[in-house]
Amino acid sequence: MTSALETAENPESLKRIVIEPLTRVEGHGKVTLLQGKNRNIRQARLHITEFRGFEKFIQGRPYWELPVLVQRLCGICPVSHHLAAAKATDMIVGATELTPTAEKIRRLMHYGQTLQSHALHFFHLCSPDLLFGFDDEVRHRNIVGVIEDSPEIATQGVMMRKYGQEIIRVTSGKRVHGTGAIPGGINKGLSREEVDYLRKDIAQNLSWAQTAVELVKKVFYEELDYHMDFARIDTSMMSMVNDDGSFELYHGGLRARDSLGKEIFDHIDYTNYTEYLRESVKDWSYMKFPFIKARGEEEGWYRVGPLARVNNCDFFSTPLAEAQRQEFKSLGDGLPVQSTMAYHWARLIETLHCAEAIAELLEDPDLMGKDLRTKGELQSVGTGVIEAPRGTLFHHYEIDGDGIVSKASLIVSTTNNNQAMNESIRKVANQYLDGKRLSEALLNQVEVAIRAYDPCLSCATHAIGKMPMELNLVDAGGQLVDRLEKRTTGQIDRTI
Helix, strand or coil: CCCCHHCCCCCHHCEEEEEEECCCCCEEEEEEEEEECCCCEEEEEEEEEECCHHHCCCCCCCCHHHCCCHHHHCCHHHHHHHHHHHHHHHCCCCCCCCCCCHHHHHHHHHHHHHHHHHHHHHHHHHHHHHHHHCCCCCCCCCHHHHHCCCCHHHHHHHHHHHHHHHHHHHHHCCCCCCEEEEEECCCCCHHHHHHHHHHHHHHHHHHHHHHHHHHHHHHHHHHHHHEEEEEEEECCEEECCCCCCCCCCCCCCCEEEEEEEEEEEEECCCHHHHHEEEECCCCCCCCCCEEHHHHHHCCEEEECHHHHHHHHHCCCCHHHHHHHHHHHHHHHHCCCCCCCCCCHHHHHHHHHHHHHHHHCCCCCCCHCCCCCCCCCCCCCEEEEEEECEEEEEEEEEEEECCCCEEEECCCCCCHCHHHHHHHHHHHHHHHHHCCCCCCCCHHHHHHHHHHHHCEEECCCCCCCCCCCCEEEEEEECCCCCEEEEECCCCCCCCCC
């Protein structure tokens, strides 16, 4: 799908507007707009400007290190990478089925991770825009402003995140970068004291989750037409679902539907994902551009994450979240809800589901079991897929005869949303910026569109492509001594 904004002729004659850094997102990125003589927007692009290279530097490491190693990709969603890698290494050690204790503790860890991540995103990063408006003063449009004006909302966000992090700590040993999941299972069960400790606050967090959903609905309904249209794009959506079609975050089959809700593929084994998905690269971003193979590069891009998951699932297994899903789906009049701003609403329905699922799991005696690990015959390939807070996350590894990683491939949640984020930016640029004198408040609307996806930009920077690079050598006195620039063609020039 090619936008007219991509056909900017003679870019050197256009005015370049740069939004850098993007604020209230995880990681570093920028947006560039090219504006013509009549202030018309000719091009709008999201650039990922940092490079991590995890796919390369985990090569040569033993496979059993991966669940701990790869979570260093991120300090916000490390559990997602931890569990995706653990699921991939489960395959490598031949653990075709985990023990009930191992699977349920992993699920509890994942629910805690999703709850704390969604709380962080909504209350800390996005609520200032939703509560105060996109054109509110910069000094006030942040978490400090929320604390000043609505301290109870800010406190709720802090406490929900704290509870989710406590679940992570209890199940993995640390709030960030724990070690709970290992190839074939987990390294410890829970004690009665630990379970009782988590049970103590679950009722309050469940109540807060219900309040949060009602809050986002109130904001949405106050300007329903605007929120349904802002940055809206009609897209295919992909997510995991359970065998019965219900909402699933930890393990299931892949489902993709087009913009009209028609099936593209359903319940496919995620270990065969390369038969259905492909990736392309562009010379202006370190983030790859995935697409559904059957639909081709131009038409095959899609969205993942809360909006896709709530649209794609047939029902939630928990009653409160299911009631909210039904109201949410009514907005689409039988079609998928395509509003980009509806990501916030869907995200909080998921938060409510996680709170309900945590409450159920904390009553399960299997959490205190002693049978923690299983294994079988060693395999050379392992694939782990999980629904991270931001969307479907793929980890694929191949090892040699000594158990050393020879190949690694990751498709991170935000990468799956890459093209969609660019399309949403273009929609905002066309609708709200074209022909106008640009101001901070107007440019913030571009950031609002990006923030709706809850991107983790540092997680998503893996492509070794043609993006230009600049290397500056500065002496101890701060003087520039040398500069090398790598062009998009691969040519390297000394420019000083």
